[in-house]
Amino acid sequence: MAAKTYLVVSNGQWPKEEIWRPLVENSVHLIACDGAANQCLAQNISMDTVIGDMDSLSKEVQTQIQQQPNLQFLHQENQENNDLVKAINWSVEQGATQIEVIGVEGGDIAHQFAAILALCEVPSNTRLHTTDSIIQLVNNTGYNNSSIEKNTSFSLFAIGTVKGVYLTGAKWNLINQELKPGTQGLHNVVEENCLEIKYSSGRLLLFLDR
Numbered sequence: 001m002a003a004k005t006y007l008v009v010s011n012g013q014w015p016k017e018e019i020w021r022p023l024v025e026n027s028v029h030l031i032a033c034d035g036a037a038n039q040c041l042a043q044n045i046s047m048d049t050v051i052g053d054m055d056s057l058s059k060e061v062q063t064q065i066q067q068q069p070n071l072q073f074l075h076q077e078n079q080e081n082n083d084l085v086k087a088i089n090w091s092v093e094q095g096a097t098q099i100e101v102i103g104v105e106g107g108d109i110a111h112q113f114a115a116i117l118a119l120c121e122v123p124s125n126t127r128l129h130t131t132d133s134i135i136q137l138v139n140n141t142g143y144n145n146s147s148i149e150k151n152t153s154f155s156l157f158a159i160g161t162v163k164g165v166y167l168t169g170a171k172w173n174l175i176n177q178e179l180k181p182g183t184q185g186l187h188n189v190v191e192e193n194c195l196e197i198k199y200s201s202g203r204l205l206l207f208l209d210r
Contacts, residue, residue: 004028006096008087010115011035011056013106015131019210020102023129027100031091033083036103037065047071051090052083084115088122099126120159120203131210138204143197148190153209156185156197164200168192179204 007027011034014020024030024045031049032040035056040047041064049072050057050065057065066073076086084101091099099122104115119126119137128135138156156167158179167174169192179185179202197204 003098004096005098006091008099008101009036009040010084010101010103012103014102015129019129023100031087033087049074051076051087085118085121088126092123097125101128104128105130133210134208136206138197138206146194148195150190152190154188155207157205159203159205162199162202162204166198169195
């Protein structure tokens, strides 16, 4: 069954067009988080849904968006989650099987960090796309990538304590290791035809360089 891919556009800096354009074209539904609607309008990209507290959209733009046919305008003021998490969770409710995210770079470093940590609050079928990397939470069933090119750089970071980590196919492999937050997993390199990651408990963030 083909993936039902939703693209979430956050209100930050986009990666290069050669990265975001295929994501737009391959998605079945595009969601703009609040002020990201301004960027979509500037790029003449059709939106299916705009979601958020709308504090970054002028009244004129809100009116313009609401007049577009077949576009959902979801005003949500829940402050427990940021607009990105709201959009991802809404995508899951609509049946998305794969969620891609752009627009998480630039601006306040705290907002960038929050966007990455948001992966810990949402399903593991979510990936953040930046100019330099693809960031995702490693599924608790493991990670297996046999299409990755050799010499690709990647980083693996623990969120809290992660136990029973097995990493194979890399320059620096791991066998039943315990990882804690820090720099230990920075800048490893793929050396085999398949990169495989397994762990018994905890959470792991994978940064796969382009």
